[in-house]
Amino acid sequence: MKNTRNLLFITWDGASSNYLETLFFPILKGLQQYGFQTSVFQFSWAPEVEVDRIRELAKNYSINYFHQKIYLFPPRSISAWWSLMLSKKKLLELIDQQQIDILMPRSTMPAWIVKMLYGDLTKRSIKIVFDADGLPILERVDFAGLRKGSWKYQSLFTIESFLIQHAYRILCRSNSSIAYHLKNHGQLSKSKFVKVVNGRDSDFFIHNTVRREEIRKKLGIQNQEMLWVHSGSIGKAYDLDTVFGLMRKRTAVKLLILTRQINEALGQVPADLKERVMVESAAFFEIPSYLSAADLGIALRTPAPSLKGLAPIKLGEYLLCGLPVLANPEIGDLEEEMSAVQFCFLFQKGLESAFFKWLDELEKLNSSEIRAFGVSHYSLEESLKSYLKALEI
Structure with a gap:
């Protein structure tokens, strides 16, 4: 392993991103003491004042922060695709500029842009660590009206399956989700999967x-x-x-x-x-x-x-x-x-x-x-x- 590894975390959010600042920023900051230089590329439709706030917070964590606006127009699937397409050149330039060697897309939409760029990433010998983020597609079926077998479901499943097949590591939040992916995504080695912890700062969360x-x-x-x-x-x-x-x-x-x-x-x-x-x-x-x-x-x-x-x-x-x-x-x-x-x-x-x-x-x-x-x-x-x-x- 090199003395310093450059990791880029890619995330897709809406108007706010509470989990990014309260969960992932402390984790990314913590990794720095183990030889990782950490950066974040965030897609969101947050107003500029919110983006500036997140950028300043990332600076306080010594995290390089980059933002890509998500354009909202109907149908949403097309606006999402358009936002991703606009980011391709910017993201590759950032990867080269920051000398990124580990890419960590979180969930389905960031997985989509990585799928689009997979050939370019392979040429650069970049390792992909896919944060599968629970079972997000199944969550949409359970609570957001996504119908199994629909073209949208099949599209999302294809994206997720591609990343799971091609990632060097896959992060899950439970052993049950690892078992789900092993069952539903073809021939895979269980060694590719790692259960990670959604931990909190024990010096901050304490009874008073x-x-x-x-x-x-x-x-x-x-x-x-x-x-x-x-x-x-x-x-x-x-x-x-x-x-x-x-x-x-x-x-x-x-x-x-x-x-x-x-x-x-x-x-x-x-x-x-x-x-x-x-x-x-x-x-x-x-x-x-x-x-x-x-x-x-x-x-x-x-x-x-x-x-x-x-x-x-x-x-x-x-x-x-x-x-x-x-x-x-x-x-x-x-x-x-x-x-x-x-x-x-x-x-x-x-x-x-x-x-x-x-x-x-x-x-x-x-x-x-x-x-x-x-x-x-x-x-x-x-x-x-x-x-x-x-x-x-």
Whole structure:
């Protein structure tokens, strides 16, 4: 291996890119101490002020940042193709300028541009490390109306399959997603796949007793009341209905929905629970304080086949802050990883009574032990170990 390796991470985003700045920037920064010079090429339709903000943040992480605008016009598939075509020359020039030798496209659309440029990349002896990002095509089938067998599905599957066949390494978030790809993409060696961790900074995500009391007072939470928290995105893939159903059976429970999607969240709250459900938006640096105020972290997803590809980022945040967790056994490898621990309840229909019995025992749990588990399984350090394994090229 050379003393310095130049890695370019390619990502496709919308108007915002929270996961890029909060998950991948720390990972890319961490890789620098192991001899990697890291760069990011981001496709997005974010306004210029947001692009400038991301660029400045990347600079603070010593990450080279480059942006390509996504043009939006109907049909969206054509506008996506056009945006990719416009970037081909720019991307190749960047690869030469930065002397890139490892290319890491994340998910399907970045995989498409790499497929377009594959001949040029091969001539430059560039290694491709494909971040397969869970099971994104299956997610579209489950939650976005994509129909299996449609021309769009076949196109996306062809792109994904090409990258999986030709990449030097493939990054997945669960052993279940590795098994899925091995089954669906022809003759492949399992050694090409590496399960990587969506880890968080354990020095940042840490319980704060003082802030716990301040936030609970601000939210109007009484000492005898239990506060549950759902942190992050909401929508079809997130099973808040089950949470609301459980709340109706426990009057001394309140729920905090911590999200940027304020209006969408408010629209989901049932009329009979409006006095007990709070919707808040917080800056990233405030999230550990809000989690410290809670007694239970919610990571429930709507059951669907694509869940097996996931590794919820929020799970690590909850555990690092010492929170017990309510989650699904269908998510990623959680049944394998969490079924034996006392601080995680894997919920399914019919287990309501067992859940409430578990809930009543939460005070006996040791938050330091929960955090220790989070550090050993979901910390940034664990992320870096998994990525370094994948980058042994």
